[in-house]
Amino acid sequence: MKIVVIGGTGLIGSKVVARLGEQGHEALAASPGTGVDTVTGEGLAEALTDASVVVDVSNSPSFEDRAVLEFFRTATANLLKAEAEAGVTHHVALSVVGTERLQESGYFRAKLAQEELIRESGTPYSIVRATQFFEFVNAIAAEATDGDTVRLAPVRIQPAASDDVAAAVARAAVSAPVNAHIEVAGPEALRLDELVRDALAAQDDARTVVTDPGARYFGTVLEETTLLPGPDARLGAVTFGEWAAGQR
Numbered sequence: 001m002k003i004v005v006i007g008g009t010g011l012i013g014s015k016v017v018a019r020l021g022e023q024g025h026e027a028l029a030a031s032p033g034t035g036v037d038t039v040t041g042e043g044l045a046e047a048l049t050d051a052s053v054v055v056d057v058s059n060s061p062s063f064e065d066r067a068v069l070e071f072f073r074t075a076t077a078n079l080l081k082a083e084a085e086a087g088v089t090h091h092v093a094l095s096v097v098g099t100e101r102l103q104e105s106g107y108f109r110a111k112l113a114q115e116e117l118i119r120e121s122g123t124p125y126s127i128v129r130a131t132q133f134f135e136f137v138n139a140i141a142a143e144a145t146d147g148d149t150v151r152l153a154p155v156r157i158q159p160a161a162s163d164d165v166a167a168a169v170a171r172a173a174v175s176a177p178v179n180a181h182i183e184v185a186g187p188e189a190l191r192l193d194e195l196v197r198d199a200l201a202a203q204d205d206a207r208t209v210v211t212d213p214g215a216r217y218f219g220t221v222l223e224e225t226t227l228l229p230g231p232d233a234r235l236g237a238v239t240f241g242e243w244a245a246g247q248r
Contacts, residue, residue: 002026002051003173006079007058009033011135012094015166016055020173031058038075041082048086054079055173057094065106072114080121090177091125093118094169097158097183097229099129104220115181124177130165131158131185131229134243137199140192141207143218150200150207151215152193157227159195160186161243164236183233190240192217192227202244 003020007013008029020027028047030036036043038058048054056079060071076093083091095111102108118125132140137159144150168184197209214221 001053001174002028003053003055004028004030004047004051006030006036006038006054006056008055010057010059011133011162012166012169013055013057015163016057016170016173019166019170023170023174025174038079039071041078044078044082045086048082048088051086051088053090053092053173054083054088055092055094055169057169060107060110063107065109068107069110069113072110073117076114076117080117080123083123084121089124090173091118091121091123092169092172093125093127094165095127095129095181097129097131097185097233098227101223101226102218102220104216105218107218108220124179126172126175126178127181128165128169128172129181129183129229130168131160131227133162133165134159134186134238134240135162137196138203140217141196141200141205141209144196144215145207148207150196150209151212152196152209153213153215153217153222154191154193154211155222155224155227156189157192157195158185158189158229158233159240160184160236161238164238167236168234183229185229185233185235186240187235187237188239189228192222195240199240199244202248 009031017027060068193211
């Protein structure tokens with residue numbers, strides 16, 4: 001079947017497109033670079049012609065509170081409208097584990113707004129909520145850096161390999177809509193401060209990671225389990241150590 005992947009040229013999207021193609025589906029990578037813009041609506045109708053499923057793994061170019069909210073509201077509304085007009089029967093979106101617990105952050109407020117639009121649209125859907133990708137660890141460190149110090153709370157996180165997340169998204173795309181969210185995580189829970197400390201050391205990064213229970217995570221105070229998935233999460237196979245070894 002034809003499956004349109006919005007954000008199909010990015011980290012997760014390109015992997016989803018490749019997996020779907022290997023399974024014999026017509027997977028179309030849609031992004032501004034390929035002439036499809038969900039914010040302006042440019043190219044949407046053409047891209048969705050004869051599509052059965054739309055997968056949205058796109059992300060906002062800006063994380064500023066108002067900009068990110070506007071992006072997800074506008075892009076999602078345009079996409080859902082175009083899907084209804086094209087007769088798309090399944091909307092799959094990638095979101096984040098713990099989104100509803102991270103509402104001090106403008107980014108996560110925007111992700112929750114995106115989820116609510118999808119739920120209220122009337123289009124059958126599946127929302128894949130993933131924990132943070134291993135590839136995102138450096139961004140976590142950057143956001144928590146002050147000079148040569150990185151302040152992070154000693155809470156648990158269960159990050160996943162982008163390959164495992166892409167596999168889960170592709171699986172959702174070819175399955176029946178669940179009209180709910182599915183959680184995906186890595187195989188092991190780690191301490192956030194220790195994870196980033198080990199990751200920086202492996203890169204010979206001289207920054208010092210300081211354990212600070214009050215440190216905020218993208219503007220949000222964390223509890224011990226804020227970033228963890230529920231007991232029914234589908235777990236990937238790749239550990240952080242295995243992934244890191246492959247990056248050297």
